[in-house]
Amino acid sequence: MAIDILDDFRNPEKCRRLVIKIGSALLVDGAGQVRVEWLRTVVNEVFTALERGQEVVVVSSGAIAIGAKQLGFTHGGKRTLAEAQASASVGQISLASTWSSLLTERRLVAAQLLLTLDDFEHRRRYLNISATLRRLLKSGVVPVVNENDTISTGEIRFGDNDRLAARVAQACDADGVILLTDVDGLYDRHPDDPEAERLEEVRGVTDEIHAMADGGSGSGLGSGGMTAKLLAAEIAERAGIALAIMNGQHEMPIGRALAGQAGTLFLPKREDSGRRAWIGGRMRFNGALTVDDGCVEALQSGKSVLATGILKVEGEFERGDILPVYDENRRMIAKGVVEYDWSDVVAIKGHSSEEHEDILGHTPRSAVIHRDHLVLL
């Protein structure tokens, strides 16, 4: 695996935001107990990453494996959906409290987010997830995400934290995702086959790549097997985010995995992320914003669209719509996802951020279009 790319994961200049997903097979032992000592080494690595200026979001599985043991549902894969969901609701309490106490040992604050894949399909929910994650990271908090198992259903493929990790990465505009698991990466066939060979780098998750994966979990503790990880790699690829599948069966698995270079790295084909391409490619709009020269300059240096720079608001758009941004000469300079409904933007346009709460009567967003959801043309 190209060492320079691995370096990117460790380099806070290149990888400022990292999502680390930990599978059940790593986190929980055969007796349904959290491997606390091992997890403490992971938390130490998270601490080190934060110290060097990176931001880390954790996606942690394990609730079902922990809860099933507590409830005596020990018949593995034959659990009913209701048994798995009951197990998750019991296990999640232990899981969250373990994360919280281990992070507290390093004086870090944990946040719990329980999400379903479906939440990411709804624009407003997506924007709320995105804003919450960004705000937590800004405060130095470590968000710990798991699937909201009780309300997940079979149709949206219950039990898929791999895809959830990729969606979380997309929502918080992360630079990289590491899926820690109990194998060294993707093999060209099931790793139990002695002929199996590991792939170091994949550009494009093709049908041929999908055919290599087996859907079952090796340990019986996880749920999606390698198939779920490839679906996650596809989401990351479309969003322009690098994703690595790495073995986490050691102490300090992140550092070891990176230094040992074992793993499979999935690289996006395009430089422009799928989401940015989706924003930039939009042709039909429900409205538009015109901004002053100061705002144009700010956007060009990577800032967000703030209400104070808005001169004109057109159309009756909703929060989550994509809008074009014009300069004073009616030149379209950017497109982005708007954080407010049209009437709110009309009310706060030209006003500085301190005045927004009084005008709106609720806590304002950090921007009208956040730079993470803005594409300059």
Ligand SMILES: Nc1ncnc2c1ncn2[C@@H]1O[C@H](COP(=O)(O)OP(=O)(O)O)[C@@H](O)[C@H]1O
């Ligand atoms: N082509 C493949 N390469 C690597 N692992 C594979 C492959 N096909 C199936 N697997 C299985 O996928 C398992 C990892 O998935 P899973 O058990 O769901 O892990 P986790 O709980 O970490 O999400 C491995 O232990 C392995 O048995």
Ligand SMILES: N[C@@H](CCC(=O)OP(=O)(O)O)C(=O)O
């Ligand atoms: N939400 C479930 C995990 C589902 C899942 O994707 O598990 P895994 O394949 O071990 O990452 C739980 O906490 O048990």
